[in-house]
Amino acid sequence: QVQLVQSGAEVKKPGSSVKVSCKASGGTFSSYAISWVRQAPGQGLEWMGGIIPIFGTANYAQKFQGRVTITTDESTSTAYMELSSLRSEDTAVYYCARVNYYGSGTHAAFDIWGQGTMVTVSS
Amino acid sequence: DIQLTQSPSFLSASVGDRVTITCRASQGISSYLAWYQQKPGKAPKLLIYAASTLQSGVPSRFSGSGSGTEFTLTISSLQPEDFATYYCQQLNSYPFTFGPGTKVDIK
Numbered sequence: 001q002v003q004l005v006q007s008g009a010e011v012k013k014p015g016s017s018v019k020v021s022c023k024a025s026g027g028t029f030s031s032y033a034i035s036w037v038r039q040a041p042g043q044g045l046e047w048m049g050g051i052i053p054i055f056g057t058a059n060y061a062q063k064f065q066g067r068v069t070i071t072t073d074e075s076t077s078t079a080y081m082e083l084s085s086l087r088s089e090d091t092a093v094y095y096c097a098r099v100n101y102y103g104s105g106t107h108a109a110f111d112i113w114g115q116g117t118m119v120t121v122s123s
Numbered sequence: 124d125i126q127l128t129q130s131p132s133f134l135s136a137s138v139g140d141r142v143t144i145t146c147r148a149s150q151g152i153s154s155y156l157a158w159y160q161q162k163p164g165k166a167p168k169l170l171i172y173a174a175s176t177l178q179s180g181v182p183s184r185f186s187g188s189g190s191g192t193e194f195t196l197t198i199s200s201l202q203p204e205d206f207a208t209y210y211c212q213q214l215n216s217y218p219f220t221f222g223p224g225t226k227v228d229i230k
Contacts, residue, residue: 037221044210044223045159045161046221047212047218047219047221049218050219059218061218062124102173102176103173107155107173107214108157108172109157109169109212109214110159110212111169111172113167115166116166
C-alpha cells in the first residue's frame with residue numbers, strides 16, 4: 001500500500017522560502033498526480049496546486065501563482081512544494097495527497113495523504 | 124473559481140442519529156465531488172468520490188448523493204468514531220476547491 005511521508009516541521013522568517021518534501025513508498029509514483037493542500041490553524045482545507053509526475057506539468061491556484069513551485073523527482077519518488085516570500089498568514093499544516101482517478105479515469109479524489117508538515121512563519 | 128458552501132457549519136448529534144450534511148456548488152459540477160472526514164491533528168480521509176461511490180474500507184453507514192450543484196453526505200447511524208469535521212471538494216475543474224467544513228459534535 002502506498003504511503004506518503006512528509007518532511008519535518010519548519011520555522012521560517014518572513015520573506016524566506018520553505019521547501020517541503022513528500023516521499024512515496026510502496027507503490028508506483030509516476031502514474032498518479034500529487035496535490036498540495038494547506039490548513040491554517042483552526043481553518044479549513046485549501047488546495048494549492050498539483051502535478052502529474054509523468055508529465056511534469058503543474059497547476060497552481062491563482063492565489064499562490066508566482067509564489068509556489070511544485071516539482072517531482074521520479075528517481076526518489078518524491079514530490080516537493082516550495083513556497084516563497086513567506087508571511088505570517090502562511091503558517092499552516094501543509095499536506096501532500098495522491099490524486100487517484102477512478103473508473104474510466106474521469107473521476108478523481110485525494111485517496112492517500114501525507115501526515116502533514118507544520119510550517120511556522122515568525123520573526 | 125467554483126465556490127462550495129456547506130450546511131450546517133456545526134451539528135450537534137447523538138450516537139445512533141441520522142445525520143445529513145449538504146454541499147452546494149456555485150456552478151454545475153456534474154458528479155465531480157468528494158467527501159472527506161478529518162479528525163483533530165490528523166490528515167483528511169477520503170469517504171466518498173464521484174458524489175456517491177464509497178471509498179474502499181469506508182463503513183456502509185456513510186452514503187453520498189446528488190449531482191449538478193447540490194450534494195449530500197448522510198451518516199445513517201452516527202457512531203462515536205464519526206465525530207469529526209467533514210469537507211466536500213469539487214474536482215470538476217482547477218482549482219480543486221474545498222467546502223468550509225461541517226463539524227459534527229457530540230450532543
